[in-house]
Amino acid sequence: MKITSKKSGKEEKDPDWAPWRKKLHEIIFEHHTYWGRKFDVLLLWAILLSIIAVMLESVEDIRLKYGEELRIVEWVFTIAFTLEYIARILSVKKPKYYITSFYGIIDLLSFLPTYLSIFLAGGQYLMVIRTIRLLRVFRILKLARFLGESRLLKNALKASRYKITVFFGAVLILVIVMGTLMYLVEGPENGFNSIPLSVYWAIVTLTTVGYGDIAPQTVTGKALASIIMLLGYAIIAVPTGIVTSEITQASKERKKNNVCDNCSAEGHDIDAKYCRNCGAKFEDEMFS
Amino acid sequence: MKITSKKSGKEEKDPDWAPWRKKLHEIIFEHHTYWGRKFDVLLLWAILLSIIAVMLESVEDIRLKYGEELRIVEWVFTIAFTLEYIARILSVKKPKYYITSFYGIIDLLSFLPTYLSIFLAGGQYLMVIRTIRLLRVFRILKLARFLGESRLLKNALKASRYKITVFFGAVLILVIVMGTLMYLVEGPENGFNSIPLSVYWAIVTLTTVGYGDIAPQTVTGKALASIIMLLGYAIIAVPTGIVTSEITQASKERKKNNVCDNCSAEGHDIDAKYCRNCGAKFEDEMFS
Amino acid sequence: MKITSKKSGKEEKDPDWAPWRKKLHEIIFEHHTYWGRKFDVLLLWAILLSIIAVMLESVEDIRLKYGEELRIVEWVFTIAFTLEYIARILSVKKPKYYITSFYGIIDLLSFLPTYLSIFLAGGQYLMVIRTIRLLRVFRILKLARFLGESRLLKNALKASRYKITVFFGAVLILVIVMGTLMYLVEGPENGFNSIPLSVYWAIVTLTTVGYGDIAPQTVTGKALASIIMLLGYAIIAVPTGIVTSEITQASKERKKNNVCDNCSAEGHDIDAKYCRNCGAKFEDEMFS
Amino acid sequence: MKITSKKSGKEEKDPDWAPWRKKLHEIIFEHHTYWGRKFDVLLLWAILLSIIAVMLESVEDIRLKYGEELRIVEWVFTIAFTLEYIARILSVKKPKYYITSFYGIIDLLSFLPTYLSIFLAGGQYLMVIRTIRLLRVFRILKLARFLGESRLLKNALKASRYKITVFFGAVLILVIVMGTLMYLVEGPENGFNSIPLSVYWAIVTLTTVGYGDIAPQTVTGKALASIIMLLGYAIIAVPTGIVTSEITQASKERKKNNVCDNCSAEGHDIDAKYCRNCGAKFEDEMFS
DSSP states (O other), rough: OOOOOOOHHHHHTTTTHHHHHEEEHHHHHHHSSSHHHHHHHHHHHHHHHHHHHHHHHHHHHHHHHHHHHHHHHHHHHHHHHHHHHHHHHHSSSSHHHHHTTTTHHHHTTTHHHHHHHHHSSSHHHHHHHHGGGHHHHHHTTSSHHHHHHHHHHHHHHHHHHHHHHHHHHHHHHHHHHHHHHHHHHGGGTTTTSSSHHHHHHHHHHTTTOOOOSSSSSHHOOOOOOOHHHHHHHHHTTHHHHHHHHHHHHHHHHHHOOOOTTTTTTOOTTOOBBOOTTTTHHHHHHHHO | OOOOSSSSSHHTTOSSSOOOHHHHHHHHHHHSSHHHHHHHHHHHHHHHHHHHHHHHHHHHHHHHHHHHHHHHHHHHHHHHHHHHHHHHHHHOOHHHHTTTSSHHHHHTTTTHHHHHHHTTTTHHHHHHHGGGGGHHHHHHHHHTTTHHHHHHHHHHHHHHHHHHHHHHHHHHHHHHHHHHHHHHTGGGGGGSHHHHHHHHHHHHHHHTTOOOSSSSOOOHHHHHHHHHHHHHHHHHHHHHHHHHHHHHHHHHHHHHHOTTTOOOOOOOTTTBOTTTTOOOOOOOSSOO | OOOOOOOOHTTTTTSOOOHHHHHHHHHHHHSSSSSHHHHHHHHHHHHHHHHHHHHHHHHHHHHHHHHHHHHHHHHHHHHHHHHHHHHHHHSOOHHHHHSSSSSHHHHHHTTTTHHHHSSSSTTHHHHHGGGGGGGGHHHHHHHHTTHHHHHHHHHHHHTTHHHHHHHHHHHHHHHHHHHHHHHHHGGGGGTTTTHHHHHHHHHHHHTOOOOOOOOOOOOHHHHHHHHHEEEEEEHHHHHHHHHHHHHHHHHHHHHHHHHOOOTHHHHHHHOOOBBBBTOBBOOOSSSS | OOOOOSSSHHHOOTTTSSSHHHHHHHHHHHHHSHHHHHHHHHHHHHHHHHHHHHHHHSHHHHHHHHHHHHHHHHHHHHHHHHHHHHHHHHHHOOOOOOOOSHHHHHHHHHHHHHHHHHTTTTTTHHHHHHGGGGGGGHHHSTTTTTTHHEEEHHHHHHHHHHHHHHHHHHHHHHHHHHHHHHHHHOGGTTTOSSSHHHHHHHHHHHTOOOOOSSSOSSSSHHHHHHHHHHHHHHHHHHHHHHHHHHHHHHHHHHHOOOOTTTTTTOOOOOTBOOOTTTBBBBBSTTTT
């Protein structure tokens, strides 16, 4: 449960990495320092507020009434995110690596569309891409106590990825065959205009969504639909069974693995701060 | 499995707490005495009947026909609940603490709107708030054999609260991103008038509710909707897995923990009245 | 795993119980003799065919075309079921006990409506009650290998009945409070005509059925509906978790309990016919 | 974890089985040789592309525009599948056995309709049957790492087949009884035209699909529908519980059973290639 930074020894003597850049890095990238936390909370609010602004702007009534104000808000956030992006580039030692990383691209996409919308026609659609900045929340969510939980969920899903692939493969084949049968049975005169549309209907039915925009009209079609529904009802048990089985196992293993470095006592809770056996303080798990 | 009241020694000599108040407290607040139980059952019926009256009053046909009778019934219950509220204040030693407590406020809200509706216009809407008195049922449900079960469920949900928070966070980000994509793909001309509305549609679809008031019209929209549906179908496995895992663990631990004070035999059922090993009688678990 | 009939010794000498009545009892009530099995299969087909006839008769087109034939079929089955009922009364030693039992009443109701429909007006509605004869299938299903499985399911559901009661109580309170809130928010002008109707809508939404006949129109209503949907999505995890936990435990215990009488070897499959350790033959489990 | 082909010794000397036929058999039927893999991947693409062609052809706009091209594509695939079928017959030692096998018939049906559509009127409907060729994907999916997972899922479903039969039997009886009740309550004037249609509605509701094409109109009908929905909400827990319980058990047992032949170490992952204890190489599991 102890993770120590192995790079720290070298970093202090790096001539290219001025103290102010190091400080900046601490604030922006590290989640366990005082200012790092403050920055994270600030960023979280900025992202959420800017997303709300984007969403409100898409509502016609609000756009007509408060369009001007929303545009100002948008530019404030855009400039803030631009400055943040520059600060991130300055504070890391290898900017290239950051810029081409997943979060680097997302960071860029979260303010670029606003600038582009000035020069390009159809910029309206471009603006919508800004909601992608919501994905940045995941980076912040890494912090704090949610880390362990989300890691457990991720591992459980990862462990069951082959089972889930097999399951989805079977479901896809099933909806295609079922959709084709319904196209044969109902036909274009009852709204099942083509096989892809029938497959769409089969998915809507099997997943128990059931919009009702397309629904079987003939007796045979209704009988077939009943079978698909009952199948969907039973089939949902399979992914649930898979994931439950993995989560149960992962929970058990995690309890076993949370070992104290000092006395090797097992079974600590994920948010325990002290060993329950010897009282040794655990280091924060957040910086991984 | 034995819970003894630690305050009882002191209470008897309290000069402010007259015997009749103590008796009243026993009837109203304690669930394991004869009169306490009678009072609880009476209160449960009063709450349920008054709720049914409120619900019936909202049906236009019934209001026109039996409006007068329902108003009389309402006033009977209102006065009864008022008297009960006064009795509760009188019977407790620290009325302030009761009045500001969660159930104290709910008790107040369960009769106040009826009085206010005399003085205020728009009292009709106010009257509806009376259904909040239904929440009082939870206090009564604390009694009896359901206690252990509801505690187990509550603990299981509590233990999985971080996992569920992470899960809901991820679901929210997913529906916002998906809703935005659908707004781009379908647009206002197909009923996806704004991003918030599209997010609403994404929630309706992901949770497999599927009203059908808004449904994708374009081919790309239908393809995207299919992906959301299949995701929703798979994603539902996650909370199920989380809760199942916790309940299984909680059930196991409870069985282990139901220990007899006399002989330390483990694994008693929650509603066992005698130790299965030594025959010692268990004290009632209801007064916690 | 051995169940022996304790009554057999006495029965042979019972003067009131003539051999032909005993034989009849064997055929009708016992599932493990050759003729008993034949009778069960015959009865199962008679029930299913008569149900199909009742269902077809309700379809207008078919009633107009084949009404006469269906009426003949119905009378054949009615007379057959009447004869069977008389045979059952004759073959049991205490007819009173049989007639007042659950299945005795169902047996009576499965042919009585046809006779009553001759004398009574509105007999058409009466005729529909005949589908109740479908419940007789459960008696037959008791036989064979399904017995063990259905017993396991029944026990798992029984063991979780308090948890499920608590759960449904909480769900009911939730839908009433939510329905009331929606009635306040949307009001009669958007189709939420009364609180009971709003509660109905809340149930339709929470269970993710989502007909779409009533759907929120206002922004606040849609936001509130989103919360209910997400709640419903999460809440479904609870009964699943409860039942899964019980079934897992019941499966484990059953495996442990299938003990051979001869050598005490544990863990036999439910449909094992010989002990896997000593080879002793198990007696049939079907007659319980 | 080792499976060796027992026939290989004999096959080499079989005079009827010329070397080129043996080579052909290796390519077509065996998944673990270099060319066998190449062939599988090629076949998978051919099947998927031909299915997409069939689906596109059913869309009217596309058929009118690219009908000619799609017909050419179809004939290319048809001839390819015909050649493949002939090759399969030639390469096996007992063609009769292959032709009458499940996959033999599917292979035949995947190209026959195209030929028949020349001679027969109404061949359009016949053409749709070609989607049945999608089922051939299952044969290819047998290969690779998905094998173990799909086997585990299949075993879990197989182990719970009696429980699931009992469950579906109970669900069917429930929807018939409920559908009949709704037919009585709502009647043809509210869209519940016949018992079969009411049963269809009951299935749509119980499985939480909820199209909304038929929905209860009367108060009693809505109350009854609410009960069915809440039942459906609770009932879905049962198949989930059954399957989860089986998958959990199957996962545990599989881990226990993956034993190294060399050193008897247990608990290897399904896709492990070397023993984690002694480093012995496992033979490929794919050819079973």
